[in-house]
Amino acid sequence: MPRRVSIGLATIAVAFVLWFGLTTVFGIIPSGRFPSPAETWSALVHVSGRGYGGGDLTLHVYNSLRLVVMGFLFAIATGGPLGLLMGWSRRAEAVINPIFLIIRPIPPLAWIPLAILWLGLGDAAKIMVIWFSAFVPSVINTFAGVRNIDRPVLEAAYMLGMPKFRFVTEVLVPGASPMIFTGLRLSLQASWTTLVAAELVGAFYGIGRVLNVAQQDLYPGMILVGMIAVAILGWGTTRILGLAEARALRWNTAALAAKG
C-alpha cells in the first residue's frame, strides 16, 4: 500500500476514534451539540425507515438529485451554445458581454428570494436558481474554450471549406471541450450549493429540507446525516462528470500521449 493511502486511512481511523471517544466514552462533547456515532446511525435508520421532514431518505435524495440534474442540464443546453456563439463572433461577444458584467457579480444565492417571489416554493424556483448558478460558468468557460483553439486548426477548416454545421460539431465543440468540462465541474459544485441553500430557505422535499427541519427540531444526528448525504451526492455527481470527461476527451489524452 502506498504511504499516502496508509497515512490517509490511519488519519480517518484516528478521527473516527476521537469522535467516538469525545462523544460517547468521555462525553466531552454533549450530544446536544454534536451527535455520537450511535446517534448518527439511529438518525439514519429513522430517516430511511419511518421518514423525516415529509418523506424517507430515498425520496429526499431523489428530489434533490433530480432538481440538480435538471437545472444543470438546462444550464448546459442554454449556456453552451451562447458561449460558442460569443466565442465564434466578436460582434455577439460585444453585445452580450456587458449584460454579463452586470449580472455576474450577483451571487446565485441572491436570486433565491426573487425565485421564490416569482415561482413559489416548488421545483420551478429551484430549477431557476440552479440554472442561474450553473449558466454563468458554462457560458464563460465555453467562450474561453473556443478562444483557446489553435488558430491554424480554424484556418485549416476554413480553407477546406467546411460547412458551418460540421465546423461547429467537429471543430469548435471538440476544440473547446477541455475548457467546457472545467466549466461543467464549477457549474456542478455551484448547483449543489445553490440547491441546498434554496431548500434550506423553503422546500417541501429534499436534503436541504431535512437539514432545515432537523435544525428546528435541534436534532444533531439528523443534521449530520443530511450533511453526509450532501457530501456523498456532491462527490458522486462530480465523479460521474469526471468519468464522462475522461470518455469524451479520450482523443485529447491520446494526442497528449503521442506528443510526449
Added chain:
Amino acid sequence: MNRQISLLQSIGLGFLGLACFLGFWQGMSMSGLVSNIFLPSPFEVYERFTALIDRRFAGATLPGHLGASFMRFAYGFLLAAAIGIPLGLLMGWYQLLDEIVSPLFDALRFVAPIAWVPFAALWFGTGIGGPIMIIFAGAFPPCVINAYRGAKFVDPRLIEAANMLGTPSRRVIMEVLLPSSVPSIISGLRVSAGLGWQSLVGAELIVASAGVGYMMVQGQANVQTHTVMAGMVAIGLVGLALDTALRGVERVIQKRRGLEN
C-alpha cells in the same frame, strides 16, 4: 475568429446590448403582461435603492444592513485567511502534515458551505457567530488550496541555491519559500472573498436578524420585489468592489515581481 471589430464598434454594440436588455425589462414591466408587483421596472428599482439609503426597512437602512453584513464578512474572511494560509503553507512544506490533513480536508470539501448552516446556528447562534462560521466554511478551502500550491510549486532551483549557500532553514522559509508563494496566496484570497461573500448572503437568507440577506427575505415576505432587487444590486456592487480591490492588490504584487503579462 471570424472578424475583428474596432474598439468603437465594440463599445457601440455593448451599449446596444445593454439598451436591449434594459429596454426589454422596462417594456415587460410597462406592458402589463407581468404584474408590476412581481417585475418592477429598472427605474423603480433604482428609486427604491436610493430611497432605502435613508429609509429604514426591516430594522435598518440599506447602508446599515450592508454594514452589518460586511462586518460579519470581514471577521469570517480574516479568520479563514489567518488559519487557512498557514495551514496550506505548512502542508506544502511538510509532506507528513499534507498526508495527514489532506484526506480530512478532501472529505469536508464536498460539504457545500451552506450545509453548515444548521450546525452553525446550533453552535454559535444566529446573531453574528453562526454567519461568521458559514463565511469561514466558504472562504477556508481556497485559502488552504492556493497557499498549498504556492508552497509546493516553488522553483526547486531557488531552494537548491539557498541550500547550497548554506542558508539556515528558517531563513529559507522566510526569504525564499514565503515570498515565492505570495502571488498564489493572493489569487486564493480573491476566490475566497467571492465565495465568502456569497456564503454570507446565503446564511443571511436562512438565519439572521440583520444584513442585506435578511432585508431581502423580509422584502420577499412582504412581496416587495423592488426591495429584493435593490438588495441584489447592493450585493452585486459590494462583491464587485471586493473583487476589484483584490485584483488591484494582485496586479501590484505581480508587477513588483516582474510577473506581469
